[in-house]
Amino acid sequence: MDYLDLDVRKGEILGLLGPNGSGKSTTLKMILGLVKPDSGSVNVLGINVEDDPVAVKRKVGYVPESPRVYEFLTSLEFLDFTGDIYGMKPEEKKKRVEEFLKALDLEGREGDTISSYSEGMKQKVVIISALMHRPELLLLDEPLSGLDPKSARIVKDLLRELASQDVAIIMSTHVLEIAQAICDRIAIMYEGRLLALGTMEELRRRAKMPESGLEDIFLKLTGTGDIKPVVEALLK
Amino acid sequence: MNWKNVLLLVSVDIKSYRAVTGLRFRRFRENRRVTYALYVMACLIGVLIGLAIGNFYNGVSDITLRNLLFQGATYFFISLPTLVLLYGLVFTQMNQIQRIGVKSSVEPLYWFPISWKEHTLASILANVLGATLIITIFVSSSIFVASIFFGLVPLAVLTIFALLASVVMASVTTEVFKVLQVRLSGAVTKAAGRAAIWVRLLGSILFFMVFYSIYFSLYYNVTPIALIESIAGGQKALRFIPYVWLGVALSTFISSLWLETVVFFLASFVFIYVLFLAAAHLNMRFGLYEAPSIRISRGVYVPRTGVLGRLGFSALEAAIVRKDFRAFTRRSELMYIFIFPIIFIIMPLLSAMRGGTATLPSTFSSFLFVYLTLGPGTIMAIMLGSMIVGSEGKSVWSLYASPISAKSLVKAKYSFATLFSLVVTLICSLTTGLLTAPSIQVAFIGFVEAMLLIFSLAMVSLTYGIEGAEFRELLPRPVMIRPKWSFIDMIVCIAAGLAIIAPMIPYGLNLIFQTGGFGQTTPMSLSWYYPFIEILISGAIAAIITRVFYKMAVNSAEELLLKAEE
Numbered sequence: 001m002d003y004l005d006l007d008v009r010k011g012e013i014l015g016l017l018g019p020n021g022s023g024k025s026t027t028l029k030m031i032l033g034l035v036k037p038d039s040g041s042v043n044v045l046g047i048n049v050e051d052d053p054v055a056v057k058r059k060v061g062y063v064p065e066s067p068r069v070y071e072f073l074t075s076l077e078f079l080d081f082t083g084d085i086y087g088m089k090p091e092e093k094k095k096r097v098e099e100f101l102k103a104l105d106l107e108g109r110e111g112d113t114i115s116s117y118s119e120g121m122k123q124k125v126v127i128i129s130a131l132m133h134r135p136e137l138l139l140l141d142e143p144l145s146g147l148d149p150k151s152a153r154i155v156k157d158l159l160r161e162l163a164s165q166d167v168a169i170i171m172s173t174h175v176l177e178i179a180q181a182i183c184d185r186i187a188i189m190y191e192g193r194l195l196a197l198g199t200m201e202e203l204r205r206r207a208k209m210p211e212s213g214l215e216d217i218f219l220k221l222t223g224t225g226d227i228k229p230v231v232e233a234l235l236k
Numbered sequence: 237m238n239w240k241n242v243l244l245l246v247s248v249d250i251k252s253y254r255a256v257t258g259l260r261f262r263r264f265r266e267n268r269r270v271t272y273a274l275y276v277m278a279c280l281i282g283v284l285i286g287l288a289i290g291n292f293y294n295g296v297s298d299i300t301l302r303n304l305l306f307q308g309a310t311y312f313f314i315s316l317p318t319l320v321l322l323y324g325l326v327f328t329q330m331n332q333i334q335r336i337g338v339k340s341s342v343e344p345l346y347w348f349p350i351s352w353k354e355h356t357l358a359s360i361l362a363n364v365l366g367a368t369l370i371i372t373i374f375v376s377s378s379i380f381v382a383s384i385f386f387g388l389v390p391l392a393v394l395t396i397f398a399l400l401a402s403v404v405m406a407s408v409t410t411e412v413f414k415v416l417q418v419r420l421s422g423a424v425t426k427a428a429g430r431a432a433i434w435v436r437l438l439g440s441i442l443f444f445m446v447f448y449s450i451y452f453s454l455y456y457n458v459t460p461i462a463l464i465e466s467i468a469g470g471q472k473a474l475r476f477i478p479y480v481w482l483g484v485a486l487s488t489f490i491s492s493l494w495l496e497t498v499v500f501f502l503a504s505f506v507f508i509y510v511l512f513l514a515a516a517h518l519n520m521r522f523g524l525y526e527a528p529s530i531r532i533s534r535g536v537y538v539p540r541t542g543v544l545g546r547l548g549f550s551a552l553e554a555a556i557v558r559k560d561f562r563a564f565t566r567r568s569e570l571m572y573i574f575i576f577p578i579i580f581i582i583m584p585l586l587s588a589m590r591g592g593t594a595t596l597p598s599t600f601s602s603f604l605f606v607y608l609t610l611g612p613g614t615i616m617a618i619m620l621g622s623m624i625v626g627s628e629g630k631s632v633w634s635l636y637a638s639p640i641s642a643k644s645l646v647k648a649k650y651s652f653a654t655l656f657s658l659v660v661t662l663i664c665s666l667t668t669g670l671l672t673a674p675s676i677q678v679a680f681i682g683f684v685e686a687m688l689l690i691f692s693l694a695m696v697s698l699t700y701g702i703e704g705a706e707f708r709e710l711l712p713r714p715v716m717i718r719p720k721w722s723f724i725d726m727i728v729c730i731a732a733g734l735a736i737i738a739p740m741i742p743y744g745l746n747l748i749f750q751t752g753g754f755g756q757t758t759p760m761s762l763s764w765y766y767p768f769i770e771i772l773i774s775g776a777i778a779a780i781i782t783r784v785f786y787k788m789a790v791n792s793a794e795e796l797l798l799k800a801e802e
Contacts, residue, residue: 032347034346034347054349054350054351055349057347057348057349057350058349060347062347064347068345069345070248070251070252070345072251072252073248073251077251081244081247081248082348084240084244085241085244085348085349085350086348086349
C-alpha cells in the first residue's frame, strides 16, 4: 500500500474496486488489524487498531475472500460459537440465527457439517457470522461471490438497509454493476495506490466521461482501457 | 485473558476430531457422556490398580522386601514427572501429526475478537485432552490410592500436581514446535520446492530418530527398576535443564529441603509461562494467513522441458513430472509416503546397530544390506505407482482437459515413480553399504535387483493405480486408490516380486551357507558366473512383467481419459 488516505462515514457503503493485486484485500485486513502498516495509523470507530485490535474486531463484521470456517462443525454449531464469541445473549443469538438461516435458504441444513456444503452455502454461513452480532462496521471481501441470485439480492438489500441504520460498510468487489448499484462512494485502487475516490458523478467528472458507466471509467482510470490490442494479440 | 473464549475454542478444537476421524454426519449429534466416560473409567481403573498395589504391599511381611518396595515407590513418584513429560511430548506431537492430513482447517479464524494468548492457551489445553490426559488421570488416581497404603500421601499429592504441570509443559513445548515447524516449512516451500523436500525429510527423520531412540532406550534390555532409578538419578544430574525441575522438586521434597522444593516448583511454573508467552508470540508473528507465494513475471511464456526434455520427454510430459514432484514434496497428506521408507531404514538399523556393526555376523550384514537396498525403494515404487494417479484428486479435470495421450500419461507417471524410488534406493544402499560393508558382488547384485523390482513393480502398481484411482479426496486423508484395487495391487506385486527374485534364491542360499549362517556348512558350490546368469534371468522376468503391465496401463489410461467425456 502506498499513502492510502481514506475516511468512511457511518451509514455509508464504500466500494473498493481495483484489478487483482491492487491492494483491496490488504486494505480490509489493515483495517481489521491483521496487516500492520509500515507507517501511519488506522482508526476504527475511535479506536486505534494497533492499540487494541480485539476491541476493533468486536465491533466489526468481516467476510473474508474465501469462506474459511471450521468445516467440521455444523452451521448451527459454528453460528452458536460465533454468537458466543461476540457476547450475544442466548435468546437474541437463537432468534438471529433462525432468521438468517431461513432468509438465506439454509433452513433444514443447519444440522449438517459445513464440509458437506457447497462453496455458495459456506459463503452464506460466513455472511451470517459477519452480520448476526449487529456490527457497527462491515468489511466485505467479495461478499456475493458464489451466491445464488436470490441470496445475492437479499444480501444487497440487507446491506442497503444496514447502511440506513448507520452501519458503515466497506466492500471490495470485481462486479462493477454491483458497486454502481449499491455503493454511495467508490474507491478505485491500482498497484497499492488510491487512484480515485468519489460518487459516480464525481468519478465521471474526473474521468471526463459524463455519460459512461463504471466499467469504462474504471478501465480508463486504471490505464487498462486499451483492451482491443490485447484481444487481437490473444487471437493471433 | 477471556476464559470464556478459551473454553469455546477448546470445545471447537475437541470437535475437530470429527475431521481427523473422518466423521461426516448429517444431523450431527454428539454423545458427551461417552467422551467423559473414558476419563471416569481411567480414574476407576487407576483406583483399582492403586488398591491392588496397596493390598500387595500390606500383605508383604518380609521387612527387606517392604523397604525395597517403599524405596521403589518413592523413586517411582520422583521419576513420574519426567516420564509423563516424555509421553506427553510424544502424544501431543502425534496429535499434531495426525492433524497434518486433515484438510478442514483448525487454524484460528483471525477476524474474530479473540487474542493470540487465548488462541494459544486453547490450543495447548485441547492438545492435552485425549490420550495424554486419560493416562495422567489413570496414573494420578492409582498413585494416590497406593500412597495411602505406603504412607506417602503428601508426596503423592505433590506428584499429581507435578504431573499436571508436566503435561502442560509437554503441550506448550509442542505448541512452540508446531508454529516453528509450520513457519519453517511454509517459508521454505515458498522459497524453493527442492529445499522443502530436505526440510521435511530431515524433520521427519529427526522426529523418528528421537522417538525411536527414546523408545529403544526405554524398552530395550532395561529392567523397570533400573529405568526408574536411572531417571530419578538422572534428574539430579540434569538439574540445569528446566524440563526436569518438577522431578527435582519432588526429590528435594522427600529430602525435606522445603525451600528448594518451593524454588523448583516456582521455577517450573515460570518456565511454563515463558514457553507459553513464546508460543503466543510466535503464533501472533507467524500464525496468520500466508502471504502470496506466487509472483507473476511479465514476458512471453515458453514451455520448459529442461533436463527432462533432453531425456526425451515432451513439454507436457515434463510438466506432469514436475507437477508431481512439487505435489509429493509440498502436499502434507502425501508426506507419509516419505516417512514409510524412513521407518523401514531406522527400525532395523537401530535394532541391529545396538551392539556395533563389528559384532554383526557377515551373513546378517549382507542380509541387512540387501533388505535395506531392496525394501524402501521397492515399497516407495509400489506406493507411488498406486497413488500417483489418484493423487490428482479433484484437480484431475486439468488432466482430462489437457491434450495428453494415454501413453504420455503412463510415461510421465511411471517416470516419476521410478526416478524417485531409484533416488531412495541409492541413498539407502549407500547408507547401509557404509555401515555393513558388503562384498562388491553382493552390493552389485543387491542394487541391480532393486532396480529390476522398482522398474517392474512401479508399472504393476501404476496399472492398478489407474484402474482403481480414487479422486474424491475423502476425509480424513485422501486414499487415492480404492481399497479393492489396492488389495489386488498388493497381491500381484508380491507375486511379481517373488517371481523376479526367485532366480536369485540359489545365490542367496549359497551366500548364507558359505558364510556359515545359521550354523550350517555349504552343501553346494556355485561358479563365479552363476549370479550373473541369475541376474539375466531375473531381468528377463522383470522385462516381461513390465511390458505386459505397460500394455495394461496404457489401456487403463485410455479408458480413464475417455471417462472424462461421459
